Amino acid sequence: MSNTNAMRCALVVLALFGAYLVFAGLQLRYYMRTGPGPGFFPVWIGGLLALSSLATFGASLRDAVDRVPFIGTRDAVLRVGTVLLGLVLVVVLLETLGFRLAVLLFALTVPWVFGQQNPLLLIVFAVLVSFGTAYVFQAWLGVWLPSSSLPVLAALGL
């Protein structure tokens, strides 16, 4: 996908978002006796967002097309996708496996995928980042981090 097409897609999404805000705002009271109602700001902000997006879309039709790919190479897509996938998995597993295990797995695999392949360094780093930070935050700072919801792991203090 080229930069221009990506821009136009983004503008369409913004315009639709703006239109939705207007629609949602109109379901609420627009104005009350004493001033703006709950629908006032959604209607105005949504309307301005939709109109500005459409105006910018229209302007982009007159501008020169930028054929440079939005994400340069397949490798770049894979790199970005890998980080995002890792983050999604951490979020999904955070309350199932608990903070320590979820982050341990994350800190072991992500640097390894990105070329840090010294096993000892990776293990030390992963343990420090997961168990070490959990200890600092919970014991010293009193910031609670999630434990595992699985009974087996919870019984182990994870």
Place this chain on the structure above:
Amino acid sequence: MDIVSLFMQGLSVALQPSNLMFAFIGSVIGTLVGVLPGVGPVAGIAILLPLTYGMTPEGALIMLAAIYYGTMYGGTITSVLMNVPGEAASVVTTLDGYQMARQGRAGAALSIAAIGSFIGGTGATIGIVFLAAPLTKFSIDFGPPEFFATILVGFSLLVTLAGDSLRKGLLSSLFGLALTLPGLDPISGIPRLNFGVPELLDGIGFIPILMGLFGISEVLLNVEARQQSLLGAKISSLNLTRDDIRRSAMPVIRGSVLGFVVGVIPGLGAATASFLSYSLEKRVSWEPQRFGHGAIEGVAGPESANNAGANAALLPLLTLGIPGSATVALIMGAFLVHGITPGPFLFQEHSQLVWTLIASMVIGNVILLILNLPLVGLWARFLLIPYPILFTLILVFTIIGTYSIDSSIFDVGIMLVFSVVGYVLRKLNFPLAPVALTLVLGPQFETSLGQSLVLSDGDFTIFFRSAISTTLIVVALLAVLLPLAKPLTRRLARLRGRDSEV
């Protein structure tokens, strides 16, 4: 007894070893709390408040106040080194501070931030000493119409934050405003745009949004570019050059004054002060095109402003008993726990306590400067860590910081969504600063507009009934129209020139 004598008496108590120790502990904890993305001053003070119950009132308040303004120092570090704002007041520092770090000038950025913070914080404290009485009166005159007008001035600065494309800046601003809509309507309390999701009744938290937009999107961009190290250049000397000092001097002074004035007004806060300062510096600069590309003025001014604002924000608490932010409200809680009621009688009934606290703020700023300047070299070398290790650390800390706000996985999910949004916006050259500005100021804008119209029974002329709000609205209009008028007048001049040739 005159003010100077009272201050000196307070200073003598603040310099007692036990109180010095509390100031030191608070400064260290505050810096650490500021460094940790997402664990802001509210969390830091909330966590430590119970520990102060057994302390003397002076010790407790000295330590909590030091944590509060210490976080402003710490928040800068992650803004400069990782493009992850430690808290809302540090967002602006990412615009130029991080670019300086990429150019091998992290040391200079952190140094000027520490020095500017010291000058801003100390200046504000001295301002509190001499201006408590008249400024109390000024802040009493601020009602919802004046708040609305001040935020309008803040919004007018979007023109300067928009960068190269006003159209994209406008879209970014509107997008940021749209993100403030879910939750409860601030006047009627009616839920709106929460899609039946209970977590959205409180609105979308701006910390997860900012962490995703600024912090994680930066990681994604660097990963895409196969960055091996965050440094685009070798670390240059950690010292400030003569040119750095020359460029920073006036921004520090202007930022300190602006931050103090903004900070005194309850509810505006250090974040507003830093945004206003950045925009002011960009406007008065002879080379505004340097901003956003590592201009040291873009760090010096806002950092002075946010520390001056943070220190000054204690003034309405002490003189009026009005906490201007959640953090200051917690400090007020500490007062109440120790049986002391902040407000108009505080200076009479607990004179020694108040002046000791004020004097300790000067000491605390000195301690923070001494703590932070020597550590600048250590922090700058952080950038030499191989990027896969560094970004893993950054991601883990942002997850912790976001999760710890409300122990909510929902917030972490929000951060993830906005990391993708931020990545896409940045790839398409949409400026993010307007998103941050409208995100932070949007709720206050809507609230102050609604409250003003409730007071006036729906009559919009309320905004022109006071000199303060009228003046601010005129300033806002000029701030928007003048930059737009320049290209227009140039175009007209060109057309006139062509007509006369014909």
